[in-house]
Every structure is written in C-alpha cells, then in structure tokens.
Amino acid sequence: xxxxxxxxxxxxxxxxxxxxxxxxxxxxxxxxxxxxxLAACDSHGSSGSAGVLNVxxxxxxxxxxxxxxxxxxxxxxxxxxxxxxxxxxxxGNLKLDTALQGGVPIDVIFxxxxxxxxxxxxxxxxxxxxxxxxxxxxxxKFAAGxxxxxxxxxxxxVYTVPxxxxxxxxxxxADLLDKAGIEIPADWDVEDYHRIAKQLTVGSVNGSLGxxxxxxxxxxxxxxxxxxxxxxxxxxxxxxxxxxxxxxxQNDRSAxxxxxxxxxxxxxxxxxxxxxxxxxxxxxxxxxxxxxxDTKQYPHSFKVRAYPVxxxxxxxxxxxxxxxxxxxxxxxxSSQKDAAWTFLKYWVTNAGAYMIKGGRLPSxxxxxxxxxxxxxxxxxxxxxxxxxxxxxxxxxxxxxxxxVDTIFTASTEIADLQTKLNDQAYLGSxxxxxxxxxxxxQSDAAIRKAS
Numbered sequence: 535x536x537x538x539x540x541x542x543x544x545x546x547x548x549x550x551x552x553x554x555x556x557x558x559x560x561x562x563x564x565x566x567x568x569x570x571x572l573a574a575c576d577s578h579g580s581s582g583s584a585g586v587l588n589v590x591x592x593x594x595x596x597x598x599x600x601x602x603x604x605x606x607x608x609x610x611x612x613x614x615x616x617x618x619x620x621x622x623x624x625x626g627n628l629k630l631d632t633a634l635q636g637g638v639p640i641d642v643i644f645x646x647x648x649x650x651x652x653x654x655x656x657x658x659x660x661x662x663x664x665x666x667x668x669x670x671x672x673x674x675k676f677a678a679g680x681x682x683x684x685x686x687x688x689x690x691x692v693y694t695v696p697x698x699x700x701x702x703x704x705x706x707x708a709d710l711l712d713k714a715g716i717e718i719p720a721d722w723d724v725e726d727y728h729r730i731a732k733q734l735t736v737g738s739v740n741g742s743l744g745x746x747x748x749x750x751x752x753x754x755x756x757x758x759x760x761x762x763x764x765x766x767x768x769x770x771x772x773x774x775x776x777x778x779x780x781x782x783x784q785n786d787r788s789a790x791x792x793x794x795x796x797x798x799x800x801x802x803x804x805x806x807x808x809x810x811x812x813x814x815x816x817x818x819x820x821x822x823x824x825x826x827x828d829t830k831q832y833p834h835s836f837k838v839r840a841y842p843v844x845x846x847x848x849x850x851x852x853x854x855x856x857x858x859x860x861x862x863x864x865x866x867x868s869s870q871k872d873a874a875w876t877f878l879k880y881w882v883t884n885a886g887a888y889m890i891k892g893g894r895l896p897s898x899x900x901x902x903x904x905x906x907x908x909x910x911x912x913x914x915x916x917x918x919x920x921x922x923x924x925x926x927x928x929x930x931x932x933x934x935x936x937x938v939d940t941i942f943t944a945s946t947e948i949a950d951l952q953t954k955l956n957d958q959a960y961l962g963s964x965x966x967x968x969x970x971x972x973x974x975x976q977s978d979a980a981i982r983k984a985s
Contacts, residue, residue: 585612585613585614585873586613586614586615586616587613587614587615587616587641587642587870587873587874587877588616588618588638588639588640588641588642589603589615589616589617589618589640589641589642589643589644589877590617590618590619590620590630590633590640590642590643590644591617591618591619591620591643591644591860592619592620592621592622592626592644592646593619593644593860593889593892593894594619594892595617595619597824597889597891597892597893598888598889598890598891598892598894599617599619599888599889600617601888602881602884602885602888602889603615603617605884605887605888606877606880606881606884609880610876610877610880613873613876613877615877622646622647627650630643631653631654631657631659634654634659634865634867635657635659639869640865640867640868641864641865641868641870641871641873641874641877642862642863642864642865642868642874642877642878643862643863643865644697644860644861644862644863645694645861645862645863646859646860646861648686648939648942648945649945649946651686651693651694651861651863652688652942654693654863655688655693658866659865659866659867660693660694660863660864660865660866661693661863661864661865661866661868661871662691662692662693663692663693663694663695663863663864663875664677664678664690664691664692666875667692667695670879672883672898673695673879673882676692676695676696676897677692678690678691678692682935682938683755683938683940684696684699684858684897684936684938685858685938686861693863694861694862694863695861695862695863695878695882695897696858696859696860696861696862696882696897697859697860697861697862697881697882697885697889697894697896697897698858698859698860698885698889698894698895698896698897699856699857699858699859699895699896699897699899699936700819700820700821700856700857700858700859700894700895701819701854701856701895701928701929701931701934701936702747702817702818702819702843702854702855702856703817703818703819703820703840703841703842703843703928703929704727704746704815704816704817704818704840704841704842704843704844705808705815705816705818705822705826705838705839705840705841706718706814706815706838706839706840706841707808707811707814707815707836707838707839708836708837708838708839708921709835709836709837710734710739710814710836711734711814711839714733714734714736716730716733716734718730718841720841720842721845721848721849722841722842722844722845722848723844723845723846723847723848724745724746724748724779724844724845724846725848726844726848727742727745727746727815727844728745728779728782728783728788730815731783731788731789731814731815732786732788734788734814734815735786735787735788738812739811739812739813739814740787740788740789740790740791740812740813740814741788741789741813741814741815742783742788742789742790742813742814742815742816743789743790743795743800743804743807743808743813743815743816743817744780744783744789744790744795744816744817745776745779745780745782745783745789746779746817746843746844747776747817747843747855748772748773748775748776748779748846749770749772749773749776750853750855750937751843751845751846751852751853751854751855752772752846752847752852752853753767753770753772753853754853754935754937755853755937755938755939755940756939756940756941757772757937757939758941758945758948758977759941759943759981762941763941763943763981763985764981764985765978765981766948766973766974766977766978766981768970768973768974768977769970769974772846773970773973774966774970775846777956777959777966777969777970778966780956780959780960781959781960781962781966784960784962789813790807790812790813792957792960792961793961796957804816804818804822805822805825805826805832806832808822809825809826809832809833809834810834811834811836817843819856819857819893820893820894820895820911820929821892821893821894822893823893823911823912823913823920824892824893826838826919826920827912827913827915827919829915829919837918837919837920837921838919838920838921839920839921839924840920840921840924840925840927840928840929841924841928842854842928842931843855851935853935853936853937854934854935854936855937856934856936857936858897858936858938860885860889860894860897862878862881862882864878882896882897882898883898885897885898886898886899886900886903886907890907890910890911891910891911891913893911895907895911895929899930901930904926904930905926907930908922908925908926908929908930911925911929912925943981943984943985944977944980944981944983944984947977947980947984948977948980948981951973951976951977951980952973955969955972955973956969
C-alpha cells in the first residue's frame with residue numbers, strides 16, 4: 535500500500551555487508567549529472583548555506599514533516615532545515631543513492647526497507663551511529679546488543695535509528711459485521727478468520743482482501759531461512775499452511791479474486807476497494823487511517839473497527855508481522871554531523887507529537903499519552919468513522935512482538951520470488967506442492983549466489 539513502512543528492522547548478516555560499491559549503486563552514475571537538480575523539489579527552507587540541514591524523506595511534507603521541522607527550527611534557532619521528498623520506489627531510491635554518491639548536499643536521510651539500508655552501509659554512504667546511540671539512555675532499545683532487538687546491526691555496528699513502529703492489525707467494516715451478527719473474539723485464529731470471511735461473502739462483496747499470514751507469525755525472526763542463513767525455510771509447515779489457506783480462500787471466494795487484486799493493483803491501492811465496500815476485512819498498518827479519514831476523496835458511511843491479527847494456532851503465542859521503520863541515518867558526506875544528530879534525536883523523540891496524524895506511530899511511544907495518540911491518529915471525526923476503543927486496544931497492546939531478523943542474504947530476490955509464486959498459486963497456475971518445491975529450490979539458489 536501507499537507509503538507503508540517497509541520491512542521489520544533486522545540485524546544484517548556479514549554477507550550482505552560485503553556488497554561491492556559497484557553492485558550497490560548499479561547504474562547510479564548514469565544520472566549523476568542531473569543529481570544536483572534533485573534538491574530543488576518538494577523542499578522546506580533554503581539550501582546550500584551554512585547552518586542548513588538537508589533532509590531527504592519519503593513522507594509528504596503536509597503529513598507531519600512540515601510541522602516537525604517548524605518545531606525543530608523554533609527549538610534550535612541556529613539551524614534551518616530543507617526537506618526534500620523523494621518517492622520510495624526504484625526510481626526515487628536511485629536518485630537518492632546518486633545524490634548521496636555525488637555532490638548534492640545531504641545530511642539526514644530516511645531509509646525505507648532493509649535492502650536500501652544494506653546497500654548504503656556496504657557502499658560506505660552512512661555514518662556509524664553506535665557510540666551516539668549508546669550515549670543516549672532513551673535510545674537503549676536501538677543499540678546493537680539490545681534485547682529484544684529493534685534496529686539493524688551490521689557487523690556489530692548500528693547505522694540507523696527507527697522513528698516509527700507499525701504493528702499489523704486487521705481493519706474491518708463494522709457495519710457489515712453488525713449486519714451479519716458477527717462478533718470477532720479477541721483470541722481469534724486463522725481458522726476463525728476464514729470462517730468469518732466466508733460469512734461476510736455475500737453477493738459481490740468478498741469477506742477479505744486476502745488470507746492472513748501464518749509463516750512469519752509462527753516462525754518469527756528469520757522465518758525465510760534455516761541453517762543460519764545457508765538455506766531457505768519454505769519447506770516449513772507454516773509456509774505450506776499459509777499458501778494452502780490462500781488457495782482455499784480463492785476457491786471459496788472468501789477473498790477477493792486474485793485476478794481482481796492484480797488488475798486493480800489492490801496490493802498498493804487497497805483503500806479504494808475497502809472504502810468502496812468491495813470487501814469487508816484486510817490486514818494492514820495504521821497508515822490506512824489517512825484514507826479512511828479523508829471522506830472527501832474516499833466517501834463512505836460505515837465505521838471501521840480494529841482487531842489483532844489472528845493467531846496461527848488458537849491459544850499459542852505468535853509474532854506480529856509488523857515493522858520498525860522510518861529508519862533515520864546520517865550521510866557519511868555530511869559536513870554537519872553534530873547538527874544532523876541533533877535533528878535526528880529531535881525527530882525520533884518528538885515523532886509522537888507530529889507524525890501520528892500521517893499514520894506513523896512513534897518508535898518511542900509514551901503510554902501516558904495513549905489517548906492523545908489515538909486522537910491524533912483517528913482525527914476530529916473519529917467517533918463517526920471509527921470504533922475508537924478497538925484501535926486503542928489493538929495498536930497499543932503491550933503484548934505485541936515484532937520480529938527483527940538477523941539474516942538478510944538474497945532477501946530482495948526471495949521477496950520477488952515469493953510474490954511471483956504466490957501470484958501463480960492464487961491464480962491456480964501451480965499447486966501448493968509446486969509452490970513449496972519452487973520456492974525452496976529457487977530461494978536456495980539465490981542464497982548460494984549471494985553468499
């Protein structure tokens with residue numbers, strides 16, 4: 535979906551950190567001549583002068599960054615900030631990498647997703663923040679040796695500080711649930727989810743966008759790997775069950791037909807179909823409230839209710855397949871590293887005051903301000919558009935565990951492969967057995983090549 539927080543924070547394995555500079559930047563030099571012009575787009579403040587920090591991020595300025603920067607400049611009158619928005623897609627990330635490599639002044643960047651961090655660290659584009667993090671008691675959870683983990687680690691060093699924490703949750707059309715007389719139990723599991731999705735499938739309305747996750751919630755960190763990262767783990771029963779359930783929900787129409795998902799690009803634009811009443815439930819992250827609250831662009835008359843993601847097995851503990859994100863780094867070429875660290879600290883510490891309205895929950899939440907956070911997140915019409923209590927209970931559940939991986943070998947290739955084979959399985963082109971065989975064999979080959 536749009537501007538989602540990509541990938542849970544991970545500890546990166548040594549093989550990923552040995553990527554060559556040439557492999558990391560690929561064709562970046564082809565557009566290096568135009569890199570200087572990039573700083574002119576979507577900016578806040580002036581550029582190029584002393585005391586000006588250049589910050590590149592993917593969130594629109596009016597979704598929180600503008601207010602954050604104004605507050606920072608007021609608190610730090612000697613520092614001005616220029617905010618450049620880059621689009622978090624392959625083209626946008628190539629522009630950022632080219633700018634980091636070239637002569638464009640950049641001090642602070644936001645990374646979205648483990649592959650981007652991995653490549654930039656390997657290319658020497660980011661500052662080691664280990665000592666600075668260790669000196670900040672409030673950042674203890676982001677240190678290399680923290681338990682549980684909440685940050686990336688490269689050969690014992692830390693180059694990012696997550697500004698956001700986004701657990702997965704299920705959002706549902708409360709009107710459809712109430713009309714069907716369905717009450718979802720707090721301890722529901724994936725079988726309950728499937729049963730309820732079938733009950734909600736009436737006429738042209740499907741019960742769910744897709745099927746619930748089983749692999750990561752069951753296996754936790756490094757769910758894709760076995761043998762310490764030397765092989766893939768897609769022969770595990772949890773992965774088979776996940777694909778089997780997805781196929782079942784395609785066959786009984788309790789999930790949106792996969793042809794429709796692909797044709798309407800619902801992997802990216804799910805809000806259109808959800809708020810249009812095309813399906814009743816989906817697993818998502820908090821950013822979706824931006825669209826739910828925008829009733830001019832997305833008119834709808836029903837309330838949205840929040841539920842925890844269903845357990846793979848009822849009564850057994852499981853992992854929430856959410857993410858730590860908005861990973862802030864300092865450019866290795868920055869000439870203002872101390873000021874950049876001051877800005878980074880301010881942003882992470884104050885994210886709860888300025889970024890929640892854009893659907894970004896802070897990585898350092900204040901339990902005492904839960905009610906204020908929910909109010910910011912859901913907006914002034916929250917009692918009309920949301921089951922408010924359900925969102926507070928789900929998003930701020932202290933029992934949520936977000937897995938932080940420790941292995942990253944060939945992860946981009948594996949993710950692409952999983953998308954391709956999932957499409958084939960849900961379209962009926964291959965069987966579940968073929969999915970397991972191909973996913974395992976091709977992932978193993980990618981791991982061997984990357985290692």
